[in-house]
Amino acid sequence: MSQVINVGPRVDERTTTAARRRIGLAFLRPLLMLGGIAVVIIGAGWWWMTGGRVVSIDDAYVRAAKEVIATDVSGIVQSVPVHEGQRVRKGDVLLRLDPLPFKLALDGAIAYRDGLLSTLDAERLDYQRMLRDVEVKQAQVDDDQAKLDRFANLVKSGGVTKLDYDAVRFKLLADKRQVEALKTTAAVALTKLGGDPNVDSHTQTDYLQAVAKVSELQRQLEHTVIYAPFSGVVTQVDSVQPGMYLAAATPAFGLVSYENMWVEANPKETELTHVTPGDPVDITVDTYPGLVWKGQVASIAPNSGSEFSVLPAQNTSGNWVKVVQRIPVRISIVRKEGEPPLRAGMSVIAEIDTGHKRSWRDLF
Numbered sequence: 001m002s003q004v005i006n007v008g009p010r011v012d013e014r015t016t017t018a019a020r021r022r023i024g025l026a027f028l029r030p031l032l033m034l035g036g037i038a039v040v041i042i043g044a045g046w047w048w049m050t051g052g053r054v055v056s057i058d059d060a061y062v063r064a065a066k067e068v069i070a071t072d073v074s075g076i077v078q079s080v081p082v083h084e085g086q087r088v089r090k091g092d093v094l095l096r097l098d099p100l101p102f103k104l105a106l107d108g109a110i111a112y113r114d115g116l117l118s119t120l121d122a123e124r125l126d127y128q129r130m131l132r133d134v135e136v137k138q139a140q141v142d143d144d145q146a147k148l149d150r151f152a153n154l155v156k157s158g159g160v161t162k163l164d165y166d167a168v169r170f171k172l173l174a175d176k177r178q179v180e181a182l183k184t185t186a187a188v189a190l191t192k193l194g195g196d197p198n199v200d201s202h203t204q205t206d207y208l209q210a211v212a213k214v215s216e217l218q219r220q221l222e223h224t225v226i227y228a229p230f231s232g233v234v235t236q237v238d239s240v241q242p243g244m245y246l247a248a249a250t251p252a253f254g255l256v257s258y259e260n261m262w263v264e265a266n267p268k269e270t271e272l273t274h275v276t277p278g279d280p281v282d283i284t285v286d287t288y289p290g291l292v293w294k295g296q297v298a299s300i301a302p303n304s305g306s307e308f309s310v311l312p313a314q315n316t317s318g319n320w321v322k323v324v325q326r327i328p329v330r331i332s333i334v335r336k337e338g339e340p341p342l343r344a345g346m347s348v349i350a351e352i353d354t355g356h357k358r359s360w361r362d363l364f
Contacts, residue, residue, distance in 0.1 A: 055275060055352040059326065060265035062285070064344040065257040067229060069094055073220045074248045075101065077240055084237045087258070088228045095240065095252055097224035106217040113210035120201035123189060127197055130186040137179045144172035232257040256344055263295060263331040265350045266305060268324050274356040275300065281331050286347040287340075294334040297352060301328040 075097035082094055148168045154160040193199050201207055236253045246252060263283055267275070275297060283293040304325035331350055333342070 053354055053356050055267060055271045055354060057265040057267045057271070057329075057350045057352070059267070060263055060331075060348040060350045062342050062344055062346040062348055063262050063264045064342075065230065065232075065260040066344065067255050068251040069226060069234075069253055069255055070249055070251050071095070071097065071223055071226055071246065072248050073097065073102070073223050075224060075246060077242050077244050077246050078224075079242055080237060080240055082234050082237055084235065086234050086237075087232070088234060088255070089231050090228055092228045093225060094228055094234065094255070095226040097246065099221055099224045102217065102221040102224055106214065106221055109210070109214045109217050113207070113214050116207055116210050117201050120204055120207055124193060124197065124199065124201065127186060127189040127193060130182060130189055134179060134182045134186060137175060137182055141172065141175045141179055144168065144175050148172050226252075228255060230255070230257055231259055258341070261333055261335075261342055261344070262298065263333060263348050263350055265329045265331055265348075265352075266326040267329060267352075269304070269327055270324060272300065272327055272329075274354040275329070275352055276354070279355070280353045282351040282353070283331070283333065284349045284351075285342065286349075287343075291340070293339070293342075295331045295350075296334075298330045298332040301330075303327075 078096045078098045080095050082088060082092075088094065148165075151160050151165045151168050155162060155165045190197060194204060232255045234253060234255055240246065240252045263281075277297050277299055279297045281295040281297060283295050285291065285293070304327055306325060329352075331352075
């Protein structure tokens with residue numbers, strides 16, 4: 001006797017389950033599609049709202065105060081007491097020139113100044129002597145005049161001859177000319193004294209010029225020794241050797257500060273919208289990956305980098321093309337003990353935290 005198996009309900013259950021799955025997938029598919037779009041929109045909105053606060057600048061470099069060491073006097077290099085890469089403090093001796101020629105010139109100027117003072121004192125006394133000579137000669141003129149007056153009466157009566165009378169008259173004229181010459185000489189001497197017969201020789205022009213000459217030669221002698229104007233590291237020292245002639249204003253070697261250092265960043269002008277002095281900055285140096293220095297915006301240049309270029313942009317020309325300019329920004333560095341050394345010219349990435357927060361109103 002055969003057994004009959006009823007499979008109808010199981011088939012119906014399978015069909016119902018498959019239908020339910022299809023219906024669920026039909027609802028889930030658009031939900032996933034719309035949900036993915038919604039997630040992207042929400043993520044983009046969150047990124048936009050929280051973005052724009054930090055300005056990252058990769059066109060930045062470490063800068064340091066530097067100076068090309070030179071002297072304003074010419075001479076033979078006597079010694080260079082520093083070596084390449086040596087750290088020096090402010091006031092340390094960097095270079096010496098042979099001081100002998102400058103000492104000899106200074107000694108000669110001092111001797112001339114002191115001798116000139118004696119000469120000027122003698123001229124003042126000589127002027128007084130000239131005045132005495134004028135008085136003496138004027139007395140002679142007065143005597144000649146009185147004698148001529150007496151001879152004028154006697155010549156009429158025949159008491160003196162015409163020849164004696166003429167001799168007295170000519171002598172009077174000659175003495176008068178001598179008085180005039182002595183007065184002129186005295187006037188010249190008075191002019192040399194500046195119009196004051198009792199003038200102090202230390203205040204006269206010639207003496208002051210001599211004093212200035214001594215001061216100048218003293219300054220040149222002092223400048224034969226070059227001192228470090230600030231603390232730093234000397235570089236390219238080997239370009240100067242003892243015995244060589246160093247002309248005035250000729251660069252000897254360089255001095256780079258290790259204390260006065262900063263970062264010079266050159267962001268695009270469109271990135272400076274919310275940057276202000278005082279904003280905090282995170283500084284990373286390519287040489288030291290993983291290390292972060294702290295700093296802050298010290299100043300923003302009042303001009304773009306092209307303003308002082310050799311050939312600045314000529315925006316009035318017909319072939320002008322608009323180019324986004326870069327504005328130099330100076331960033332001070334907060335140095336801490338134990339940090340690795342920074343060197344001028346190192347590449348830097350500076351991230352400026354402007355503190356700016358966007359709002360939905362910025363979209364409209």
